[in-house]
Amino acid sequence: MITFDNVGKRFGTLEAVKNFSLEVGDGEIIGLLGPNGAGKTTLMLMMGTVYRPTSGKITVQGYDVLEKPNSVRSIIGIAFQDPRFDGILNGYDVLDWHLKMTTSLDKDERKQRVENILKALGLWEARGKRTWLMSGGMKKKIEDAKILAQRPKVAVFDEPTAFLDVPSRLLVWDMIRKLREEGSTVIVATNMMDEAERLSERVAIMNLGKLVTVGTLGQLKDTLKGGEVLEVTIGKGGPRLEDEVLTQFKEVHHVNQVDNKILVYLNFGRLMLPKIVEALTSQGYKVESIHLKEVALEDVFLTYTGQQFE
Ligand SMILES: Nc1ncnc2c1ncn2[C@@H]1O[C@H](COP(=O)(O)OP(=O)(O)OP(=O)(O)O)[C@@H](O)[C@H]1O
Numbered sequence: 001m002i003t004f005d006n007v008g009k010r011f012g013t014l015e016a017v018k019n020f021s022l023e024v025g026d027g028e029i030i031g032l033l034g035p036n037g038a039g040k041t042t043l044m045l046m047m048g049t050v051y052r053p054t055s056g057k058i059t060v061q062g063y064d065v066l067e068k069p070n071s072v073r074s075i076i077g078i079a080f081q082d083p084r085f086d087g088i089l090n091g092y093d094v095l096d097w098h099l100k101m102t103t104s105l106d107k108d109e110r111k112q113r114v115e116n117i118l119k120a121l122g123l124w125e126a127r128g129k130r131t132w133l134m135s136g137g138m139k140k141k142i143e144d145a146k147i148l149a150q151r152p153k154v155a156v157f158d159e160p161t162a163f164l165d166v167p168s169r170l171l172v173w174d175m176i177r178k179l180r181e182e183g184s185t186v187i188v189a190t191n192m193m194d195e196a197e198r199l200s201e202r203v204a205i206m207n208l209g210k211l212v213t214v215g216t217l218g219q220l221k222d223t224l225k226g227g228e229v230l231e232v233t234i235g236k237g238g239p240r241l242e243d244e245v246l247t248q249f250k251e252v253h254h255v256n257q258v259d260n261k262i263l264v265y266l267n268f269g270r271l272m273l274p275k276i277v278e279a280l281t282s283q284g285y286k287v288e289s290i291h292l293k294e295v296a297l298e299d300v301f302l303t304y305t306g307q308q309f310e
Pocket residue numbers: 011014016034035036037038039040041042043081190191
C-alpha cells in the first residue's frame with residue numbers, strides 16, 4: 001500500500017502540493033489526473049524520494065520516504081516526464097543499464113528482457129540510435145520501456161504517452177495494463193482524459209496542488225446526477241446567465257459556465273431540450289448550438305475544478 005498523509009510541498013512561496021491525502025492499494029491501477037501545474041509530477045517525485053515533502057508523510061509498502069529512502073527506491077520505478085539519458089549512447093544500453101541498476105537479473109536475462117521490450121515497442125531496429133538523435137516519441141518510449149522492463153512492485157508513469165503517435169499510445173497503454181496484471185501497483189500521472197479513462201480503475205483529480213476528488217470512473221460520473229449533459233453555446237458578450245434560469249427545472253441538477261459555453265447536467269435531456277432553449281431565449285440569450293451527450297470524465301473534471309482542459 002502507498003499512503004499520502006497530508007502531504008505538502010513548497011518551492012519558495014509556491015505551494016505546489018497542499019494537504020494531499022490518498023491511499024493506493026496493492027495491485028491497483030490509478031490515474032492521477034490534473035491540468036498543467038497541478039502538482040502531479042511533484043507528488044510523484046516526492047513518492048520516488050527525489051523531492052522531500054515539506055509537510056506530511058508518504059509511505060510505500062510501509063517504508064517512510066524520508067526515513068527509508070533506499071527501501072522505497074528498491075520497490076519503485078518511475079518513468080519520468082522528461083526523459084534524460086545523460087551520457088548513455090543508445091536505447092539498448094539505456095535499458096540494459098537501468099536493469100543492471102534496479103534488478104538482480106544476470107547478463108543473459110537482461111539481454112532477453114531488453115530485446116523483448118524493444119521488439120514489442122517496435123524499437124529493435126533503432127536500438128543502436130544515439131539517444132541525443134532520437135525523436136521526442138522515441139525517447140519517451142525508451143523511458144517507458146525502462147519501467148516496463150524493470151517490472152517494479154510500484155510503477156509510476158508520468159505522462160507516458162506524451163509525444164507518442166496513436167498506435168504507439170495504444171501499445172504502451174496495453175503494456176502498462178499487462179504490467180499491472182502481473183502484479184505491479186501502477187500510478188499514471190496524466191493531463192489527458194482518454195489516458196485516464198483507458199488506464200484507471202480509480203481516478204484522483206488534482207488541481208492547484210490539491211486532491212479535488214477520487215473514485216472509480218463510474219463513481220465519479222455518477223456524482224453528476226442524471227448522467228446527461230446538454231452543451232449549449234450562446235452568443236458572446238451578453239451578461240452571465242443566472243443558474244436559476246435553468247435550475248428552476250427539477251430535472252436540471254447542475255449548471256457550469258465557461259465563457260459562452262454552458263454545460264447543463266440533467267436527466268430526460270431530450271424532453272428538456274425545448275424547455276431549456278425557451279428559457280434561455282426568453283432571457284434574451286441567443287442559442288447558437290446545442291447538443292446532448294453522456295457524462296464524460298471531462299465533465300467531472302470541469303464540475304470539480306471549474307477548469308477546462310485545453
Ligand atoms: N523544482 C521546482 N522548483 C520550483 N517550482 C517548481 C519545481 N517543480 C515544480 N514546480 C512548480 O510546482 C507546480 C507544480 O508543478 P508540477 O510539475 O508538479 O505539475 P504537473 O501537474 O506535473 O504539471 P504538468 O501536467 O505540466 O506536468 C508548478 O507551478 C511548477 O512550476
